[in-house]
Amino acid sequence: MMSPSDQRPVEPPPRRTVRERIRPQIFLALLILGGTAGAGIWLSNEVATGTSVGGIIALSMKILEAD
Numbered sequence: 198m199m200s201p202s203d204q205r206p207v208e209p210p211p212r213r214t215v216r217e218r219i220r221p222q223i224f225l226a227l228l229i230l231g232g233t234a235g236a237g238i239w240l241s242n243e244v245a246t247g248t249s250v251g252g253i254i255a256l257s258m259k260i261l262e263a264d
Contacts, residue, residue: 223260226252226256227253227256230249230250230252230253230256231249231253233248234246234249234250234253
């Protein structure tokens with residue numbers, strides 16, 4: 198039987214930085230969706246704007262859910 202002094206302390210997992218959390222594919226997707234939303238606003242196209250903003254929100258929620 199092990200005594201409490203023989204046990205090693207449990208180390209917490211290493212913290213991930215913001216740079217490690219955002220993958221290049223996600224950054225590219227956010228850039229493209231942001232550009233499409235900007236173009237939709239500029240051209241007064243509600244469908245393109247709404248779809249792009251919805252995509253940004255969905256992708257952001259997925260990223261937060263994974264962390």
